[in-house]
Amino acid sequence: MSLTLIAAMDKNGLIGKDNQLPWHLPADLKFFKQQTLGKKILMGRKTCESLPFPLPKRENIVLSRNTAFIKEGFTVINALDDSLLKEEIMVIGGSTIYKLLMPQANAMILTRIDHEFEGDTYFPEIDWQQWLNVRTTYLPISEENKDYNIAFEFYQRIN
Ligand SMILES: NC(=O)c1ccc[n+]([C@@H]2O[C@H](COP(=O)([O-])OP(=O)(O)OC[C@H]3O[C@@H](n4cnc5c(N)ncnc54)[C@H](OP(=O)(O)O)[C@@H]3O)[C@@H](O)[C@H]2O)c1
Numbered sequence: 001m002s003l004t005l006i007a008a009m010d011k012n013g014l015i016g017k018d019n020q021l022p023w024h025l026p027a028d029l030k031f032f033k034q035q036t037l038g039k040k041i042l043m044g045r046k047t048c049e050s051l052p053f054p055l056p057k058r059e060n061i062v063l064s065r066n067t068a069f070i071k072e073g074f075t076v077i078n079a080l081d082d083s084l085l086k087e088e089i090m091v092i093g094g095s096t097i098y099k100l101l102m103p104q105a106n107a108m109i110l111t112r113i114d115h116e117f118e119g120d121t122y123f124p125e126i127d128w129q130q131w132l133n134v135r136t137t138y139l140p141i142s143e144e145n146k147d148y149n150i151a152f153e154f155y156q157r158i159n
């Protein structure tokens with residue numbers, strides 16, 4: 001099993017505003033695409049509703065308690081079953097789903113944006129004793145990343 005949480009957050013752990021991302025950062029969208037392409041991505045119903053269409057070349061799985069919820073191109077599940085959690089899954093948010101699956105996740109990929117934004121939804125609290133930073137790559141402000149310094153942090157759970 002491989003369960004990876006992947007999220008982008010500001011300096012305060014903010015991840016969302018009005019059921020959207022608080023920012024438009026092409027450099028992070030490109031990174032997110034690289035990390036998730038060809039994989040199963042799991043999201044909460046609210047994150048699904050924030051997307052105009054399923055993310056291409058990925059199996060888009062949505063968790064909702066609403067048995068009537070459907071959206072074209074998304075596979076809706078009403079509960080997590082053990083067989084799903086045995087596969088390689090990228091958990092793409094939002095806050096509720098990160099919190100639900102953090103205890104079972106074995107990796108995290110966190111984009112840190114060096115700025116404070118306004119918003120209403122935060123990444124859940126992290127118990128840092130459980131996580132080892134195995135790699136960080138930095139993307140400073142540049143031609144390809146015009147607005148903010150960004151760091152891409154990779155963590156593995158410490159067993
Ligand atoms: N910065 C980032 O990396 C990032 C990534 C993703 C999302 N976001 C942002 O995060 C915000 C949304 O996060 P959110 O926490 O409000 O919502 P969410 O996690 O996307 O979705 C919550 C929904 O998931 C379903 N759900 C949760 N737990 C469940 C369970 N145990 N079983 C079945 N269904 C369950 C419920 O849907 P029903 O109500 O239908 O039952 C619940 O309302 C948005 O602003 C979005 O843009 C940011």
